[in-house]
Amino acid sequence: MMAGDAGAAVLETKDEGPKIPDKNKTKFDVIIIGAGPSGYTAGIYCSRAGYDTLILSGILPGGQLVNTTEVENYPGFENGIMGPDLMIEMRKQSQRMGTTIIDDVAVDVDFRHKPFKVLTASEEYEGRAVIIATGANPRKLGLEGEETFAGKGVSYCATCDGPFFRNQDIIVVGGGDSAIEEATFLTKFATKVHLVHRRGELRASKIMQERALNNEKIKFHWDSAVTEIKGDQKMQQAVLKNLKTNEESTLDAGGLFVAIGHEPNTQLFKGQIDLDEDDYVVLKNKTHTNIEGIFAAGDVHDRNYRQAITAAAFGCMAAIDLDKYLTESADK
Numbered sequence: 001m002m003a004g005d006a007g008a009a010v011l012e013t014k015d016e017g018p019k020i021p022d023k024n025k026t027k028f029d030v031i032i033i034g035a036g037p038s039g040y041t042a043g044i045y046c047s048r049a050g051y052d053t054l055i056l057s058g059i060l061p062g063g064q065l066v067n068t069t070e071v072e073n074y075p076g077f078e079n080g081i082m083g084p085d086l087m088i089e090m091r092k093q094s095q096r097m098g099t100t101i102i103d104d105v106a107v108d109v110d111f112r113h114k115p116f117k118v119l120t121a122s123e124e125y126e127g128r129a130v131i132i133a134t135g136a137n138p139r140k141l142g143l144e145g146e147e148t149f150a151g152k153g154v155s156y157c158a159t160c161d162g163p164f165f166r167n168q169d170i171i172v173v174g175g176g177d178s179a180i181e182e183a184t185f186l187t188k189f190a191t192k193v194h195l196v197h198r199r200g201e202l203r204a205s206k207i208m209q210e211r212a213l214n215n216e217k218i219k220f221h222w223d224s225a226v227t228e229i230k231g232d233q234k235m236q237q238a239v240l241k242n243l244k245t246n247e248e249s250t251l252d253a254g255g256l257f258v259a260i261g262h263e264p265n266t267q268l269f270k271g272q273i274d275l276d277e278d279d280y281v282v283l284k285n286k287t288h289t290n291i292e293g294i295f296a297a298g299d300v301h302d303r304n305y306r307q308a309i310t311a312a313a314f315g316c317m318a319a320i321d322l323d324k325y326l327t328e329s330a331d332k
Contacts, residue, residue, distance in 0.1 A: 025100065027126045028054040030322060031118050033106050034133035034265075036063025037308045038298030040090035041315030042131045042322075047097035049323050054125060055094065055101045056118065062087030063135050064299075065308055072163065074308055086308070111272045111291050129293045129326055131318045132273075132281060134265040136299040136306070141173065141258055145229030153235025153255050158182035159307065161255070162189050168254035171196060171238055173226055179259035180204040180212045186257065187217040194251060196221045196240060229256060264300050278303070287318040293329075295322050 030046045032039050035057035046053040065071065065083035072080040081089075095101055102120075110117040115126040138156035140146060146154055155161040158172075162185060170190040172183040175197035183195045195212070200222045202209045212218050221240060227248070228239040238256055241248050264280045274282040274290040281301040284290050297318035298311035 025052070025054070026123060027115070028052045028100070029128050029326065030054070030131065031056065031116070031125055031127035031129075032131045032133055033109075033118060033268075034058055034063070034135055034298070034300070035061045035091070035101065036065065036087070036133060036135050036298060037090060037312040038135070038300075038315035038318070039063075039131070039133035040087070040094045041312040042133060042297055042319045043094035043099035043101070043315075044090075044097050045316055045319030046131075046322065047094065047099045049319070051323075051326070053099045054127070055099055056106050056120065056125070057101055057103045058134065059105050061091070061101075061103055063311075064137070070164075071160070071308065073160065090312075106268060109268060109272055111269075111294055114293065116293065128329075129295070129322050131287075131315075131322060132266075132269065132289070132294065132296040132300055133298050133311075133315060133318075134268070134300050135311075136262040136264040136280075136303075138258060138262050139260045141226060141260070143226060143229055145231070145235070146258075149229055149231055149235040149256075152233065153231060153253075154229065155255060155257050156259075157306065158185045158257050158259075161257075162186050165189055165255040167191055169194065169252060171226065171251065171253045171256040172259055173197075173256065174259035174261075175199060175201075176203045176259070176261070177205055177208055178261065180208045182257055182259045183218055184208075184212055184215060187215055190217065190255075193218045194221060194253065195219070196224050196226055198225055198243060199223065226256065262299070262303065262306070266300060287314065287321045293325060295325075 029051035030053040032042050032055045035055050039055055043053055043055045065087050070080045071083050104120040106118050108119040116130050118125045166189045169192045170186050171194045173196050183193045186193050223244045224240050224242050226238050227241045230237040238251050266275055266279045276282050281296040283301055287295045295318040297314040299306050
């Protein structure tokens with residue numbers, strides 16, 4: 001039994017060992033939409049609790065981590081682990097517990113009636129409860145070289161990748177709180193952080209602006225945009241354009257961090273559950289949405305941490321909350 005959460009005991013006391021998945025089933029106790037760290041972790045916990053559990057992995061099984069290289073900050077891996085390998089291990093563990101995993105995309109849902117329905121292009125699935133774990137995607141610049149150098153200099157997470165850029169010049173694109181926070185964090189590792197912003201003033205909160213403006217390791221490039229990313233095997237340069245003068249310049253840098261926000265993958269749920277002004281899932285209580293029996297876990301609602309370990313933690317929490325819900329529903 002794992003220490004740290006008494007609620008986990010409820011899940012583990014029901015464990016009767018792994019089950020052999022039946023991929024022809026369409027009716028389940030639990031349907032998990034999404035297969036990143038939160039989805040796989042929720043699958044592990046739900047299956048161990050004795051529930052027939054289905055994961056619909058979506059278009060990118062494993063989530064954002066399948067597009068990353070080495071992950072150094074996930075506990076349990078002294079020498080780090082490649083992002084895709086970590087997701088493969090999570091997937092195997094969830095399957096070993098008896099979770100049915102189908103690599104298909106949910107195209108519609110019906111949360112208005114029970115049992116809840118989740119539809120793919122070829123099948124309709126029913127579940128007594130649903131965990132939404134569809135994650136979020138970082139907004140991209142749409143530049144030449146951005147995809148080519150993703151994971152090879154171009155990053156969307158300073159906390160994840162900052163230590164790989166020690167003693168190098170780094171570029172951060174953005175002007176909001178996220179960009180300033182990432183630029184400030186990266187000064188721990190970089191020789192110089194070049195912050196490129198399209199406007200002549202920052203959108204970040206006043207206190208964060210003051211910290212950045214007073215940081216000697218941060219250089220501001222106002223009214224400018226990155227127009228091209230260049231390099232050989234890895235990123236080596238970025239082309240900057242001054243939007244007022246149209247003057248272009250080339251900046252040598254080992255890394256470019258894009259910090260212009262994230263887009264949660266919640267289009268499927270609009271009109272079904274409550275979303276905030278930025279389309280993140282609104283949680284009523286812990287991992288509960290506004291509909292009883294529908295839960296959310298990971299980056300689909302978390303705009304603050306966006307780490308693999310916090311996503312996994314939310315998956316665990318959602319599974320425990322779901323177990324309590326189904327147990328109490330059965331008692332009624």
